[in-house]
Amino acid sequence: MDKFTYVVKKEDEQYQIKDILRHNFTFSSRLRKKLKQNNSIFLNGAETVGWATPKEGDIISVRLPEEMSNFEPEDIPVYPLYEDDDLLIINKQPGYVVHPTRGQPNHTMANAIMKYMLDTGQNFKIRFVNRLDRDTSGVLVIAKNSYSQEELTKQMKRNTTRKLYTALLCGLVEGDEGTVDLPIGRPDMNRVERGILAEESGGYASVTHYRVIHRFPAELVRLDSSLTVENGFVEGQNEPFTEDEASELLRRGLIYKTDGYTLCELILETGRTHQIRVHMGALGHFVLGDTLYGGVLCKKSTDGLYVPLAKRQLLHAKKLCFEHPVTKEYMEVEAPLASDFEIL
Template identity: 35%
Template sequence: MSTLEKSVEKGFEGRKIREYLKEEMKLSSRFIRGAAMDKRILVNNTPVRMNYVLKENDNISISLKKKESQNIEPEKIDIDIVYEDSEIIVVNKRPNMVVHPTKRYQSGTLANALLYYFKETNQDCIVRLVSRLDMDTSGLIIIAKNQYAHMELSNNMQQNEIDKRYLALVHGHMEEMEGTIDKPIYRPELEGNMKRVVDERGQRSITHYKVIERLKDADLVECLLETGRTHQIRVHLSSLGHPIYGDTLYGDESDSEIIPRQALHAYGLNFKSPRTKKPLELRAELPNDIKELLEKLRG
């Protein structure tokens, strides 16, 4: 989709277009300001100012095409595309891959790979991440192809309207087969500290869980996030005495000999398409390293 279109109903006659775009079309001030400056907001095929007074049956159209660039080098790296349309692309990120370039990781990231893919498929897009994952966590990530889709999905994320499901392989057996962990997560203010802790000074954090498979001395646990704090699942499961296999930050350092990263996979996303509002249910099967560890624990 390259444009948003709307016909003005009688009840909005006499209102300024800026108010209409905010209240009826739910567009952000930032989006409106940028589109207006680029003269991409048209009424009856003519660019208008934001104090334009609407009339019944006015046709509003907003072009979503915008020339943009990012200071990221495109790189030919294979990506596992689970879903794609004109608005979004959802990929299954492999483990040990950084999502976006940092000072330490300038190349080899998912963003480098996506920019190459967009270039090769003649899509004039930049990488707008709706969701993120730790370097060592595998699974589904949503990327918006334009500012409107990013705005819609980011708002849905804040309103807890995107269902994010994970699978974690944990040490020991959960006391209950299913339940809710409602514990605040806090980051101690120590230089260079990445580790979070359960602490009353932190933000309220909620994880719903269910044991999917019980193994000899481990559980395969499905986790549904209600909030999205950094390291939330890892902190919550560790706080119950059931750290994730391979999680040397919140568990046992010797775990790295069993699996070289935390056995955590973002396997499911349920959300609505930003344009059509059609429900999407996307799934990504467990990667090979977690499958292999599961087989060992079953054996």
């Protein structure tokens, strides 16, 4: 199928086809090179070369090269929110890494989408436009061709997209709205954690706007992120603990009493790794369930045990607003909350 077509005008006759493509389409130099290598440029339906000079009324068409991914298909649920010839947008569920890595070669969303392609009779190269952490749910965009990926990436770099998140935060946030404008970086390159880091020390400008939706007062305790096996807690397991253990941890300053949690909507101007988790933590309101940065809240149950309120960080990519890379239509795609937000 011809993805792009152009009817040559009288004033175009002085130009070669490669110049006409450069003037009328936003193809990157990398994509133009790929089109040339794959003989993907046509003049009046026949293969042509970039230095050919067309006449008025001629039709130049471009077919994007077909490319494929070779991940192992896995039967992992995929929940489409929007799909056409250029994009697949899904509601990612928590607990899945987006793309295979050396430490996580399988059981990723890439494996899930390979199975989805088999089930729907499709075949395209998987190109993730945005990335979500393993335990973050919500809108995940996959481009089906390199042009769509490049165009959406440009929009994100220009900050012309709008990214809205929903999060439950530890504690009762003061004030109904605010902005965090603090640079984020990686203080220790041997660790995954990010933190507030001055730009002269390698941090990147980062801006997050937040708005309080609802506050939930409650008598809770928050676990410090430094809790480990050695000092009385198995990090990341979120196991219940007794009142006696709670008293000891309170005495040692390893857990803190808090007055509830807050549901917030957040808008990102930038898209740094762990941006919301770091910025909200800088305010003292860690994302609920975030074991990495210190957002584990526990509530005393009827049997006297302190039980974590969440088994993962309750952060959700709620909505993405952008311009469709091919049709140029304004798009708003929204993902319903994952079921574990039922704590609300």
